[in-house]
Amino acid sequence: MKKFLNSPAGMQRESLAGFAQAWHDIVALDPDGRFVRRRQTRAGKVALISGGGSGHEPLHIGFVGRGMLDAACPGQVFSSPTPDQIVQAARAVDGGAGRLLIVKNYAGDRMNFALAAELCGPGTGVVLVDDDVALADSAREAGRRGVAGTLVVEKLLGAAAERGDGLESLRVLGPRAVAATRSMGVALTSCTVPTVGRPTFEIGAGEMEVGVGIHGEAGSRRVPLMSADRIARELVEAVLADLVPRAGRGEVLLLVNGCGATPLAELYLMFGAASRELQRHGCRVVRSLVGNFVTSLDMAGCSVTVTRLDGELAGLWDAPVQTAALRWGV
Amino acid sequence: MKKFLNSPAGMQRESLAGFAQAWHDIVALDPDGRFVRRRQTRAGKVALISGGGSGHEPLHIGFVGRGMLDAACPGQVFSSPTPDQIVQAARAVDGGAGRLLIVKNYAGDRMNFALAAELCGPGTGVVLVDDDVALADSAREAGRRGVAGTLVVEKLLGAAAERGDGLESLRVLGPRAVAATRSMGVALTSCTVPTVGRPTFEIGAGEMEVGVGIHGEAGSRRVPLMSADRIARELVEAVLADLVPRAGRGEVLLLVNGCGATPLAELYLMFGAASRELQRHGCRVVRSLVGNFVTSLDMAGCSVTVTRLDGELAGLWDAPVQTAALRWGV
Numbered sequence: 001m002k003k004f005l006n007s008p009a010g011m012q013r014e015s016l017a018g019f020a021q022a023w024h025d026i027v028a029l030d031p032d033g034r035f036v037r038r039r040q041t042r043a044g045k046v047a048l049i050s051g052g053g054s055g056h057e058p059l060h061i062g063f064v065g066r067g068m069l070d071a072a073c074p075g076q077v078f079s080s081p082t083p084d085q086i087v088q089a090a091r092a093v094d095g096g097a098g099r100l101l102i103v104k105n106y107a108g109d110r111m112n113f114a115l116a117a118e119l120c121g122p123g124t125g126v127v128l129v130d131d132d133v134a135l136a137d138s139a140r141e142a143g144r145r146g147v148a149g150t151l152v153v154e155k156l157l158g159a160a161a162e163r164g165d166g167l168e169s170l171r172v173l174g175p176r177a178v179a180a181t182r183s184m185g186v187a188l189t190s191c192t193v194p195t196v197g198r199p200t201f202e203i204g205a206g207e208m209e210v211g212v213g214i215h216g217e218a219g220s221r222r223v224p225l226m227s228a229d230r231i232a233r234e235l236v237e238a239v240l241a242d243l244v245p246r247a248g249r250g251e252v253l254l255l256v257n258g259c260g261a262t263p264l265a266e267l268y269l270m271f272g273a274a275s276r277e278l279q280r281h282g283c284r285v286v287r288s289l290v291g292n293f294v295t296s297l298d299m300a301g302c303s304v305t306v307t308r309l310d311g312e313l314a315g316l317w318d319a320p321v322q323t324a325a326l327r328w329g330v
Numbered sequence: 331m332k333k334f335l336n337s338p339a340g341m342q343r344e345s346l347a348g349f350a351q352a353w354h355d356i357v358a359l360d361p362d363g364r365f366v367r368r369r370q371t372r373a374g375k376v377a378l379i380s381g382g383g384s385g386h387e388p389l390h391i392g393f394v395g396r397g398m399l400d401a402a403c404p405g406q407v408f409s410s411p412t413p414d415q416i417v418q419a420a421r422a423v424d425g426g427a428g429r430l431l432i433v434k435n436y437a438g439d440r441m442n443f444a445l446a447a448e449l450c451g452p453g454t455g456v457v458l459v460d461d462d463v464a465l466a467d468s469a470r471e472a473g474r475r476g477v478a479g480t481l482v483v484e485k486l487l488g489a490a491a492e493r494g495d496g497l498e499s500l501r502v503l504g505p506r507a508v509a510a511t512r513s514m515g516v517a518l519t520s521c522t523v524p525t526v527g528r529p530t531f532e533i534g535a536g537e538m539e540v541g542v543g544i545h546g547e548a549g550s551r552r553v554p555l556m557s558a559d560r561i562a563r564e565l566v567e568a569v570l571a572d573l574v575p576r577a578g579r580g581e582v583l584l585l586v587n588g589c590g591a592t593p594l595a596e597l598y599l600m601f602g603a604a605s606r607e608l609q610r611h612g613c614r615v616v617r618s619l620v621g622n623f624v625t626s627l628d629m630a631g632c633s634v635t636v637t638r639l640d641g642e643l644a645g646l647w648d649a650p651v652q653t654a655a656l657r658w659g660v
């Protein structure tokens with residue numbers, strides 16, 4: 001395992017501290033390290049709280065700030081934060097207008113955020129993100145996993161909360177943003193959890209994992225490494241097959257997301273390839289984002305996320321945002 | 331070699347096209363792919379043009395935009411752009427107030443930018459960036475290499491040009507910004523040039539290369555992998571030893587830069603470690619940046635850059651910037 005760290009057990013805590021120090025103009029770290037909060041919260045605004053296992057940076061801590069999240073609760077690497085963490089975070093950023101918890105669809109996260117919502121009491125909503133089409137199977141109890149589309153949902157809801165939308169309105173917008181968003185990814189290498197010290201899965205020099213999960217979970221199949229164009233075609237087709245309506249798709253946001261160890265030069269290339277593929281299917285890419293945003297430690301790989309836009313969603317995407325990882329319009 | 335690409339030979343061109351498409355609101359790509367230019371240039375402003383080999387993305391193309399570069403000329407991977415490319419770019423963004431070429435100190439880049447400056451004629455300045463202390467030896471004819479500090483120099487000069495500084499003034503500010511900036515990096519893995527197909531250098535599972543160059547050039551020594559704190563200490567001490575004045579260093583900008591395959595979580599941790607080390611040496615980190623900005627394809631590694639700040643330099647750093655890779659205050 002080759003990583004910049006002092007001790008595997010201390011990595012999450014030290015990384016969080018370094019993050020908070022680098023971006024202290026935007027965020028503040030709870031003294032006990034339980035959550036990262038927006039430096040300046042606003043009274044009368046619904047508080048948006050998210051979180052999940054660490055190892056996906058900049059998700060979620062890098063999306064705390066004006067126009068996006070009010071707080072993020074990082075768990076240990078690939079482990080849910082505790083209900084207590086979430087409740088503390090929600091209390092710290094309460095603006096008196098209710099709170100909305102944004103949760104990626106994993107059993108541990110669902111359970112802990114649901115318990116936290118109960119402890120927070122009335123005026124607490126939960127939005128579940130399940131954008132990964134790799135293992136789409138509505139019959140499975142667990143449902144789809146939440147992956148890179150979480151960024152899009154947090155941006156859209158963050159903008160809506162910032163403009164003054166109330167909790168009930170956000171509770172409607174959340175599922176609408178989730179329904180408009182689908183993702184799928186591929187991995188070229190495994191990731192290595194620091195406290196484990198060896199790769200999560202083995203993969204051959206000429207192989208790739210299609211539909212990989214953001215914790216290195218198995219995808220839908222293991223195949224020989226394909227060209228960028230073929231990968232883009234496979235990902236875009238899988239994503240579009242799951243987005244309704246299938247006809248007249250119109251305008252979309254395209255996010256090409258890196259898994260952590262894939263350099264921007266390759267992601268730019270994948271963006272071009274995915275964009276051509278979308279065009280071939282009658283979609284017009286009117287908003288775009290490319291970079292390492294929802295990562296899996298040191299995994300090499302990328303994912304494609306497509307969000308169907310209407311006028312309102314496009315406006316929410318364009319709204320000012322000032323976080324460590326996303327900044328525009330301010 | 332595991333990369334997202336269609337053909338090694340086409341990678342640079344396709345990556346550039348994808349980049350320009352993703353950020354078409356900020357940049358425009360020359361139809362022949364010779365340069366990326368700012369979508370909107372301003373008459374009466376000194377034009378800033380940089381460039382160099384590809385493979386360091388987002389440098390330089392990701393720094394084109396308001397408050398930073400007017401144009402960037404990407405060469406093939408790790409190869410200088412041609413004088414013709416540079417001249418075409420300079421003509422395309424000419425605002426009638428002269429032009430300044432920002433050049434990393436490598437033989438090929440120096441030669442081609444010098445020739446381009448001659449072809450551009452009077453009213454053309456050149457600023458040479460040589461911030462790498464790894465092989466510091468003023469007796470060597472080649473001098474220090476230009477590495478991650480290039481980002482800082484481009485930001486400071488870009489802000490000065492944007493506020494209306496003339497060419498003569500920028501010709502003074504350039505060397506001042508360069509003199510205030512020093513960097514050093516370490517690599518945990520090699521990079522792989524697509525057209526070569528195998529790693530540039532071999533490195534053992536438990537080894538790191540101290541003082542590595544941004545093209546995978548050998549550093550000052552090969553040592554067993556150290557802890558993050560020890561790496562930070564070594565890098566900060568080398569950087570500070572080369573910054574004058576050594577006493578009373580005061581306020582600094584700290585940039586912890588990733589080499590391409592190192593995830594943010596590790597860079598955050600390194601930021602904390604480098605920051606503590608600077609503090610121990612009497613420096614106060616008053617500005618910070620952490621991320622993958624000056625990369626070496628798929629190399630895992632990081633570098634530390636320190637810039638001594640005075641009131642003017644801090645103000646130029648804070649000035650609005652709107653590029654693909656750096657955005658704030660706008």
